[in-house]
Amino acid sequence: MEATAKGNDQLAYSSGFDEVTFRSEVRAFCEEQIPENIRAKIRRHEYFSKQDRVQWQKLLNEQGWFAGDWPEQYGGQSWGALQRFIWVEELERAGTPWLAYFGVAFVGPVIFTYGSDAQKARYLEDIRNSDTWWCQGFSEPGAGSDLAALKTRAVLDGDHYVVSGQKTWTTMAQWADMMFCLVRTQVSEHRQAGISFLLIDLNSPGVSVRPIETIDGCHHINEVFLDNVRVPKDNLIGEEGQGWEIAKFIVGRERLLVAEVGKARRLLDYLDQLGQTLGEGRQPAGNCGAFRFRLAELEVDYLTLRATAYAAIESFDKDSASELSASLLKIRGSELQQSILDMVVETMGHAGHAFQAETLNGERPEHVHLLEESPGLLFEHLHSRATTIYGGSNEIQRSIIAKTYLGL
Amino acid sequence: MMDQEFRSLFEDSLNRFGVEKYSHDQWRQYGKDRYGFAPSIWQEMGELGWLGLIQEMDGIGGKIEDLLPLHMAAGQFLWREPIITALGEVVGALETEAGSEAVDTLMQDLAAGRVMPVFAHREEGLGWACGPLSTRAVIEDTEYRLSGEKSYVLAADACSTFVVTAAMGDSQDTALCLVDADAPGISMHSFRTIDDRMAAAVKFDSVPARLLVQGETAIRNAANRAIVVAAAESVGIMKAVNRMTQDYLQSRKQFGKPLSKFQVLQHRLVDMNILQVETGALLQKTARAYGAGSPELTRFLFALRAKSATALKQVTQEAIQMHGGMGVTAELPIGDYYKRALMLEGLCGNSDWAIQQLAQNNSTSRDYEPGAGYEH
Numbered sequence: 001m002e003a004t005a006k007g008n009d010q011l012a013y014s015s016g017f018d019e020v021t022f023r024s025e026v027r028a029f030c031e032e033q034i035p036e037n038i039r040a041k042i043r044r045h046e047y048f049s050k051q052d053r054v055q056w057q058k059l060l061n062e063q064g065w066f067a068g069d070w071p072e073q074y075g076g077q078s079w080g081a082l083q084r085f086i087w088v089e090e091l092e093r094a095g096t097p098w099l100a101y102f103g104v105a106f107v108g109p110v111i112f113t114y115g116s117d118a119q120k121a122r123y124l125e126d127i128r129n130s131d132t133w134w135c136q137g138f139s140e141p142g143a144g145s146d147l148a149a150l151k152t153r154a155v156l157d158g159d160h161y162v163v164s165g166q167k168t169w170t171t172m173a174q175w176a177d178m179m180f181c182l183v184r185t186q187v188s189e190h191r192q193a194g195i196s197f198l199l200i201d202l203n204s205p206g207v208s209v210r211p212i213e214t215i216d217g218c219h220h221i222n223e224v225f226l227d228n229v230r231v232p233k234d235n236l237i238g239e240e241g242q243g244w245e246i247a248k249f250i251v252g253r254e255r256l257l258v259a260e261v262g263k264a265r266r267l268l269d270y271l272d273q274l275g276q277t278l279g280e281g282r283q284p285a286g287n288c289g290a291f292r293f294r295l296a297e298l299e300v301d302y303l304t305l306r307a308t309a310y311a312a313i314e315s316f317d318k319d320s321a322s323e324l325s326a327s328l329l330k331i332r333g334s335e336l337q338q339s340i341l342d343m344v345v346e347t348m349g350h351a352g353h354a355f356q357a358e359t360l361n362g363e364r365p366e367h368v369h370l371l372e373e374s375p376g377l378l379f380e381h382l383h384s385r386a387t388t389i390y391g392g393s394n395e396i397q398r399s400i401i402a403k404t405y406l407g408l
Numbered sequence: 409m410m411d412q413e414f415r416s417l418f419e420d421s422l423n424r425f426g427v428e429k430y431s432h433d434q435w436r437q438y439g440k441d442r443y444g445f446a447p448s449i450w451q452e453m454g455e456l457g458w459l460g461l462i463q464e465m466d467g468i469g470g471k472i473e474d475l476l477p478l479h480m481a482a483g484q485f486l487w488r489e490p491i492i493t494a495l496g497e498v499v500g501a502l503e504t505e506a507g508s509e510a511v512d513t514l515m516q517d518l519a520a521g522r523v524m525p526v527f528a529h530r531e532e533g534l535g536w537a538c539g540p541l542s543t544r545a546v547i548e549d550t551e552y553r554l555s556g557e558k559s560y561v562l563a564a565d566a567c568s569t570f571v572v573t574a575a576m577g578d579s580q581d582t583a584l585c586l587v588d589a590d591a592p593g594i595s596m597h598s599f600r601t602i603d604d605r606m607a608a609a610v611k612f613d614s615v616p617a618r619l620l621v622q623g624e625t626a627i628r629n630a631a632n633r634a635i636v637v638a639a640a641e642s643v644g645i646m647k648a649v650n651r652m653t654q655d656y657l658q659s660r661k662q663f664g665k666p667l668s669k670f671q672v673l674q675h676r677l678v679d680m681n682i683l684q685v686e687t688g689a690l691l692q693k694t695a696r697a698y699g700a701g702s703p704e705l706t707r708f709l710f711a712l713r714a715k716s717a718t719a720l721k722q723v724t725q726e727a728i729q730m731h732g733g734m735g736v737t738a739e740l741p742i743g744d745y746y747k748r749a750l751m752l753e754g755l756c757g758n759s760d761w762a763i764q765q766l767a768q769n770n771s772t773s774r775d776y777e778p779g780a781g782y783e784h
Contacts, residue, residue: 139733144662144732144733145662145663145732146662146663149662168733169733212737212739213737213738213739214736214737214738214743215736215737215738215743215744215746215747216736278533278535279532279533279534279535280534280535280536280537280761281534281535281537281539281540282533282534282537282540285535288760288761288764289764289767290760290761290763290764290767291760294760338725342721345750346753346758346759346760347758348754349750349753349754349755349757349758350535350536350754350758351530351532351535351559351560351754352530352559352560352601352607352754352755353601353602353603353750353751353754354599354600354601354602354607355600355601355602355604355747356599356600357600365599366597367597367599367609369559369560369599369607369609378602381750382736382743382747385725385728385729385735385736385746386733386736388729389729389732389733389735389736390733393729393732395672395673
């Protein structure tokens with residue numbers, strides 16, 4: 001893989017945009033155009049509501065950025081991976097709401113890659129403008145790492161599939177209108193061959209969504225029960241049995257999205273500040289040698305992750321992507337986020353830990369222990385424990401590297 | 409010193425209590441109490457004679473090693489009672505100060521379960537340091553009056569008594585003062601802590617107080633004993649969590665076999681067990697040094713602090729990871745053990761802080777100065 005580099009942020013292959021200019025544009029947008037209600041929540045590291053996210057995504061769509069990496073014929077700007085990566089990095093650095101990629105990065109590209117013209121006409125616009133909220137029905141209680149073990153069954157009955165089963169770990173299903181779902185249309189010896197990709201309207205009779213309470217105190221994942229749900233056969237994407245191929249298309253994209261390089265930078269900068277805000281023996285806790293040393297180690301990890309991410313992204317644009325890179329980014333991105341948030345919470349320990357969870361919903365308690373962003377940061381830390389588990393656990397990612405890259 | 413037979417009976421009693429009264433469902437129920445724990449449980453612990461072990465009687469009790477099984481059980485079963493502050497900090501501060509009437513009375517009352525005292529020390533900007541304190545005790549007529557704000561007092565709303573650290577008058581000489589929870593001039597803001605218990609910011613406004621002990625040594629002793637008992641609690645947590653993780657790995661099947669058949673996971677579970685055992689060994693050694701007043705004690709304490717913090721973090725984080733998606737759900741107890749682990753770190757000093765203390769004093773021949781190393 002060759003990339004002739006002109007400098008840190010400029011690369012010498014024709015990418016159709018100027019990286020420096022584009023990065024400045026996005027940064028300026030973040031400095032000037034984030035609505036005040038969202039800005040306030042950013043300061044407090046608060047959990048964003050569905051309304052906040054839709055508001056933000058629509059704003060990005062107005063800029064033509066939200067589906068920027070979609071082909072022009074589908075309303076995008078045909079951005080390469082590099083441009084999208086720079087865009088996301090800057091948005092993360094500014095602490096803006098996490099982009100719900102189930103629609104715009106997963107099912108949208110699935111539909112314009114594998115779907116019929118009728119399906120494209122039906123779904124793509126509402127994905128771009130965030131008028132339809134999507135969720136991902138993949139995992140099941142018995143099919144986590146071993147996704148091919150899934151059992152949700154879809155049986156053709158005239159013009160409809162009758163779908164029964166249970167999906168779990170369905171992020172934001174409580175807000176969703178539609179779910180893209182891996183179902184078993186055929187029971188065969190080769191488990192992957194009988195899997196199909198079906199779009200399910202969550203308002204259909206027989207669908208129930210039940211929240212799963214997580215350790216971070218916020219509600220974001222769910223179980224989805226499907227009890228003889230009738231799904232029009234027009235909602236099948238591609239052919240029966242093509243579901244596994246489509247799933248691989250999605251999980252491949254998912255790995256790239258979880259490096260969260262910009263978020264790491266934001267948290268590191270915050271950590272440095274926190275060390276100055278909190279006291280130890282009435283001196284800044286951050287003046288301690290051990291603190292500075294550890295922060296420097298995290299800086300090394302951050303710079304390494306960022307360099308690796310950019311190297312991988314360039315290779316994707318040149319179609320010389322390696323299987324190693326995507327899994328590596330997922331592994332290192334999640335581990336770094338956990339390490340930084342470990343240090344954040346350990347540093348907060350100087351003041352003693354509180355968890356005033358009511359503030360995550362916007363309530364203001366009479367007395368705030370420590371800082372108003374403490375609950376938000378504790379939430380981030382607890383949530384980060386899942387980053388090495390979701391999106392294909394880091395154990396699975398290492399196995400992927402071992403098998404497909406090292407050939408072991 | 410406790411003999412083996414007594415110790416076995418004690419451990420059985422602790423275990424039975426945990427199993428019968430502290431299932432995870434019961435744990436959740438107790439948490440709904442406004443104090444974050446059920447006061448009747450503390451009373452029962454008193455009635456069982458466990459609190460009495462803080463003092464020697466008929467040749468049993470009085471040594472920190474005698475109480476370690478209790479602290480381990482507190483970790484294993486996630487007991488919500490304010491054990492570290494009452495039996496760690498308060499006892500640590502007072503156990504070598506026998507002779508004053510106020511101290512003796514408080515210790516006897518605690519041993520009998522008649523009081524629930526909590527240690528009120530931390531102030532904003534203080535961290536884990538012993539000083540300098542801004543809460544002050546001034547003499548007015550014949551009694552002491554306490555004024556100031558303690559930023560983080562565990563179980564403040566449930567306690568019967570505060571043991572408050574304060575600077576005397578205008579000086580920087582420090583003392584411990586006894587304050588009744590229902591004394592006039594106390595106001596507090598309570599909040600939930602990360603481990604689903606309660607703490608509060610407590611303001612003292614010219615509150616009448618009794619002098620217990622003078623001098624900074626008592627404050628340091630409180631912190632020292634807390635390090636030991638928190639390490640014991642950590643070992644108990646590790647024991648519980650290692651057991652849960654092994655059970656899960658042996659029962660959860662993916663790719664046609666139980667997760668326990670994957671060698672990578674086996675080795676990591678082994679590492680978790682190694683951490684539990686070696687931390688336990690360092691704990692016992694430190695506890696013996698504590699009781700003997702060994703000159704090496706300070707070095708062992710900081711080493712124990714650092715080791716128990718990093719070991720507990722690794723074990724609880726690994727446990728979550730190995731439970732997969734289930735590990736981050738509130739349905740399983742694992743997350744609650746993890747949150748207690750985070751809490752313990754904030755109570756007694758994080759591992760960086762402990763390493764810093766050791767690094768500043770790397771020579772075995774020098775006296776230690778806790779708090780040194782923070783540059784001005």
